[in-house]
Amino acid sequence: MPPISLSFEVHQPHRLRTDGVNEDADQLYDRYFSDEMNEHFFKDVAENCYFPATEKLLREAKKFHGKNREFKVNFSISSSWIEQAKQYHPELIDMLNRFPDSTVDFIGQTHYHSLSGLFNEKTEFRQQLSTHREIIEENFGVTPQVMTNTELIYHNEIGKIAAEEGFKGIFTEGAPRILGWRSPNHNYTQPDFVTDNGNSIMLRNRKLTDDVGYRFSAEWWDEYPLTAEKYSSWLSACKGDHINLFMDYETFGEHHWEGTGILWFLEALPQEVLKHDNLEFSEVREIADHDPVGTFDAFEYNTVSWADQEMDASAWLGNPIRLMMMDQYTTISPTSITLTKDSPLSQNT
Incomplete structure (x- = not known):
């Protein structure tokens, strides 16, 4: 019975003037x-996505709670989203806290949803992971056991740090150039030369995720329209230890508008999935406990991400200007000031 981890990235940045x-x-x-x-922007997305999508997920979680197979969902929520939710729509935090026990899990990430994992010096990266973990504990009463780096950016050193920081699993993309013929529907781990105490490397199923995230409303797609019944049949036919679906939360109502039927799809999905005797939903911490079947070796100059077709770091380091900006940023970062509303200009020395 391959369990499904259904995970959502939930983020809003602080926008520059x-x-x-x-x-x-x-x-x-x-x-x-x-x-x-x-x-x-927060209120606009809340109206289109956060409220209707969360209401549907919460209703389905309550409907199946206590049954033999429950509906479970996972959220990777940035600190900046939490801060803005508290300021503009605190009821969203309340909604997330109303999910029944064992039906929701929270995923760790960097505090600023930042690129600190790409810094050569990793102190900032470690600090941000710790700060975000504390914020999740404070707001949701859960200690994340699995993490994802920003945009699923991953290489061996990031995986090693994730294990050292106490995460038993880390998500990344199942890039074919590394995965080869192997399936993303298994856990992998770091090679022995990276660490003797590796954790589970959990791979996003890119095709099945993007069938919803990108192709759902594409009328040119030969599988259009995508129904929850059809999609569930694809999941049921999958082989492997599990299926990791990891997508942007704004898929539901923002990237694909309500008129496409995307919110109806989301509401119908749990019931259609659980019609299949060989399927169930899982929290990501449960998926992380599956034994690795091999190693996933991504050295630093072969960094993986979920960005673009390249699935690498070129979106941030792909030309001389970007490299120069990263170099400048990492040069000043050890002495930079945390920009919060409580940071007076007098501290900028």
Whole structure:
């Protein structure tokens, strides 16, 4: 019975001002960032996605709670999303806390949803993982056991650090150039030369995830329209130890508008999946306990991510200008000031 981990990336950035630096601001944060834009975009996405999608997931979790096979869901929520939710729609935090026990899990990530995992010096990366873990514990009463780096960025050193920081699993993309003929529907681990105490490397099933995330409303697609019944039959036919579906939460109502039927699809999916005797839903911490079947060797210059067709780090390091910016950023990062609303300009020394 291959369990399914259904996971969502939930993130909103702090948006830069569009009118340049506010020289008159008393706080560092207000000098560079726009709460007006943050509020506009957060409330817009909340109306289209966060409220309707979460309501449907919560209703289905309650419906199947206590039954032989429950509906379970997983969220990878950034700290900036939590901060903005508290400010603009705190009821979203309340909704996430109303999921019945054992039906929801939370995934660790970097505090700022940042690229600190690509820094040569990893102190900042470790600190952000720790800070985010504390924020999840504070807001949801759960200690994440599985993590994902921003955009599923992964190489061997990142995997080693994840294990050292106490995560028993880490998500990344099952890039064919590394996976080869093997299936993403198994756990893998770091090679022995990387660490003697590796954890589970959990691979996103790119095709099945993107069938929903990208192709759902594509009328040119030969499988259009995609129904929950059809999709569940594909899941039922899969081989392996599990199936990891990991997508952007804004898939539901934002990337694909309500008129495409995407929210109906989401609501119908749990029931259609559980009609198949060989399928069930799992928390990611349960998936992480599956024994690895081999190694996933991604050395630093073969970094993996879920970005673009290349599935590498070229989206951030792919040309001289980006490399220069990363070099400059990592140069100043040890002495940089954390930009929050409580950071007065007088601290910028």
